[in-house]
Amino acid sequence: MLSLNGSKLKNLPVKTFHCLAHLTDLRLYNCGEMIDKSKLLILFRALTSLRNITLDGSSKLTKLPKNVKRLQWLEKLSLRNCTSLQSLPRLPRSLEKLDAANCSSLKIWLPQKIMQGLMHPSIGYLRNLRKLNLSGCQQCLLPEYMDFLSSLESLKLEGIDVKSLPTTIKHLLNLKYIDLTNCQSLCSLPELPPFIQQVKATNCILLETGVPSITYTQQLNFLYLENCSKLDEQSLSNLAECAYFSLKRRAYTNERGGVCYPGQNVAEPFKDNLTTEASNFITIELPSPANNLAGFIVYSLLPQFIPEQSAQNHLECQIFYQDGMKGPRLIFDMSCTELNSHHVFLWCDYAVFTKYEDIKYNPKISFEFSVTYSDGVLRITRNDCSIQACGVCPIYASEYHSFLEQKKLMGTRKKTTEIMEFARFSLKREKRGHFETSIIPKWFAHQRSETESSCIRISVQLLPGDETSSIWWGFIFCFYIPQFSLKERDRSHSRSACYWEDRFYKEGPKGWHYSMIKWNSDNVFLWYDPFFNESVIDFVERKGSMPKSEIFKQVLTFEFxxxxxxxxxxxFRLMYESEYKQFLQENKMKLE
Structure with a gap:
């Protein structure tokens, strides 16, 4: 790596760089007038092994030389604060990260014909780009076609001047994060990709439409709508219900989640559980045994406030047990420093509740809410922001199965009932019998026995199937639990997880045993979970970072x-689309 700070240099001797042909990382900061197109032409001609180029603060740079596209190993290009940069030439296909934040003169970052919609970019152009930052590029234009950015995971457009986003953004299936903070001309949001995880639209003061449907996307964890004051009452009412549904899903799948929006609307489950003791303190009695508890969704209402000092704000919910001992602390990181009106904050966390594992009565639990900020060392409670109301909604494992079957459950590949019908149908047709000395039917393809430990693991190698069945629809399990009883079901916790080599680890849903379905015996069960399926299969299909031929050599391990x-x-049985289509045809059902 070669790193130079231009503020300490009088001249940049680019002609001497020819001896650094194997240099992979070049970082030139604040070089001002010392960096221009002609000097970069010489540099790029000599340094053909570069993987990382940083030119931050090159304030006089107006263009990059065209030979940048010949840097076939280039992965990262940072041009932050290059305030005179007007356009970018064709970039190398190898590029994975482009950071052009605060390039205030930048208008064109793609070839001209693509920007004008005269040519759809080939599938090869920027197909490896994972992170794109155009924040602060107020004049920057977005192309009509964005689906060619097929690997894009993070898109930062903070402060750009757009009224809407291209509709083709919905085809970016790898996109997890989009930041639209301070896009103050943005009026509407299009349909977003189904696997988006975080949407920031803070201070989008003209935003009116396209918001409620976002909360139904499959993987959404966080939605920030602070100071989006143009949202109408109907949108906010729909958003309140959608947000509760989305966060309930997060609670069941052991994930953090949060939604904030202007107004005072909250979902019905909170209206019967609002505070009566103090505006920031509430005590509830769990209506069913604590062993059944999967988590909480918590709610706070904040008024308009302008803080005494600008800092990153946090909403905190400290849990207290009945004996006065502190429990987990649930934290929501706010994305703005001030609020222009009343705002609702809903969030959940994957905190572990172990205090009442063996308690059979219904204990009381208290929740104390506060707004804090960090001074760099400590978190300090804000005295200039009061919490006007709060509420808590417990989430129970026993309700998980009915939650999966709700009509408004959108985005999942197939509902549990449909998959179970398919499994029963297939098992009844199965003529290969069972595994040796086992009651597990051979239809499940993989089988594992355990005689001592309460934890069982089953490892499977993914198989591609034939050309017509290569689309995965999920996986289903069969369990034999000799000691199962309703008493054991209600007093026991259950956990599950999946891991794939060192690339992936995913916890399964809390209380998964409540969604098992009996099969031919009081001790034999089928289990399918759409959320667990989505997170595992989507990772394998989209995030493996390897060819499919290599994916099928890998081993998935499940733990229960x-x-x-x-x-x-x-x-264990891996299911394919072709199998399900055949099942529908034979039963004269229509494929959705």
Whole structure:
């Protein structure tokens, strides 16, 4: 790596760089007038092994030389604060990260014909780009076609002057994060990709439409709409219900989540559980045994406030047990420093609740809410922002199965009932019998037995199937639990997880045993979970960062535990689209 700070240099001797042909990382900061197109032409001609180029603060740079496209190993290009930069030439296909934040003169960052919609870019152009930052590029234009950025995961457009986003953004299936903060001309949002995880639209003061449907996207964790004051009452009412539904899903799948929006509308489950003790303190009695508890969704209402000093704000919810001991602390990181009106904040966290694992009565739990900020060392409670109301909604594992079957459950590949019908149909047709000394049918293809530990693991190698069945629809399990009873079901916790080599680890839903369905015995069960399926299969299909031929050499390991009950046998079956279509045809059903 070669790193130079231009503020300490009088001249940049680019002609001497020819001896650094194997240099991979070049960082030139604040070089001002010392960096121009002609000097970069010489540099790029000599340094053909570069993987990382940083030219931040080159304030006189107006264009990059065209030979930048010949840097075939280039992965990262940073041009932050190059305030005179007007356009970018064709960039190398290898590029994974482009950071052009605060390039205030930049208008064109793609070839001219693509920007004008006269040519759809080939699938090869920028196909490896994962992160794109155009924040602060107020004049920057977005192309009509964005679907060619097929690997894009993060898109930062903070402060750009656009009224709407291209509709083709919905085809960016890898996009997880989009930042539209301070896009003050933005009026509407199009349909976003189904796997988006975080949307920031703070201070989009003209935003009116396209918001409620976002909360139904499959993987959405956080939605920030602070100071979006143009949202109408109907949108806010719909948003309140959608947000509750989305966060309930997060609670069941062991993930953090949060939604904030202007107004005072909250979903019905909170209206019966608002504070009566103080505006920031509430105590509830759990209406069913605590062993059944999967988590909480918490709610706070904040008034308009302008802080005494600007800082990153946090909403905190400290849990107290009945004996006065502190429990987990649930934290929501706010994305703005001030609020222009009343705002609702809803959030959940993957905190572990272990205090009442063996308690059979219904304990009381208290929640204290506060707004804090960090001084760099400590978190300090804000005295200039009061919480006007708060509420808590417990989430129970026993309600998980009915939650999966709700009509408004959108985005999942197939509902549990449909998959179970398919499994029962296939098992009844199965003529290969069972695994040796096992009650697991051979239809499940993989089987594992356990005789001692309460935790069972089953490892499977993914198989591609034939050309007509290569589209995965999910996986289903079969369990044999000799000691299962309704008493054990209600007093025991269950956990599950999946891991793939060192690339991926995913916890399964809390209380998964409540969604098992009996099969031919009181101790044999089928289990399918659409959320768990989506997170695992989508990772394998979209995030493996390897060719499919390599994916099929990898091994997935699933882990299950159900209290002290021995899961004696476990079967696994990977399902394909062609199988399900055949099932529908044979049963004269219509494919949705």
């Amino acid at each position: 535990e159900f209290g002290d009950c021995l899961i004696k046998e476990c079967g």
